[in-house]
Amino acid sequence: NAGVTQTPKFRILKIGQSMTLQCTQDMNHNYMYWYRQDPGMGLKLIYYSVGAGITDKGEVPNGYNVSRSTTEDFPLRLELAAPSQTSVYFCASSSPDRGSYEQYFGPGTRLTVT
């Protein structure tokens, strides 16, 4: 099992550009999450999904959008990138519906907006 994979690993965007961060998991988890991590600030939840077709906002959703058309994939869309979106983005998945609350993380995407 590859677990949770994310692409790209790194990206530099200009202000106002858009991009999609890809996330795929092969553990058949229904729940998926997007976090951002800034130095000294811990992990902040952006969006999450409890199953295909169902998404909900986390703590810091502004400037982002998500969709969940399959169990495996949970892409994160940045529209009109701003310098405040410079961060490291992590995708995670879990299976609390089966009693397993621990989350498994991908390797991250390091995004710089200039």
Place this chain on the structure above:
Amino acid sequence: QKEVEQDPGPLSVPEGAIVSLNCTYSNSAFQYFMWYRQYSRKGPELLMYTYSSGNKEDGRFTAQVDKSSKYISLFIRDSQPSDSATYLCATQGGSEKLVFGKGTKLTVNP
């Protein structure tokens, strides 16, 4: 009051030392407790996972939960330079989300 509080450190110890990492939490409904290890420029990886109170041991690592004082700890025995990382505590209170501490950066010096 934040749901999970964790001393950010940094913590620097000599190789072979016993390390104690700690978090406090505010919600007595929390039942599941986790420790994640995050190496520099990598994603968090699950290290320990405990349910309710008590101890759980895995090799050199021991996770301890004291629900009466809302305190969770991770002990590392015979610490190694390869243990140098940021350690995040996390807890889950019955919903689908986790609440994370901000992480403690640990350096083990050879």
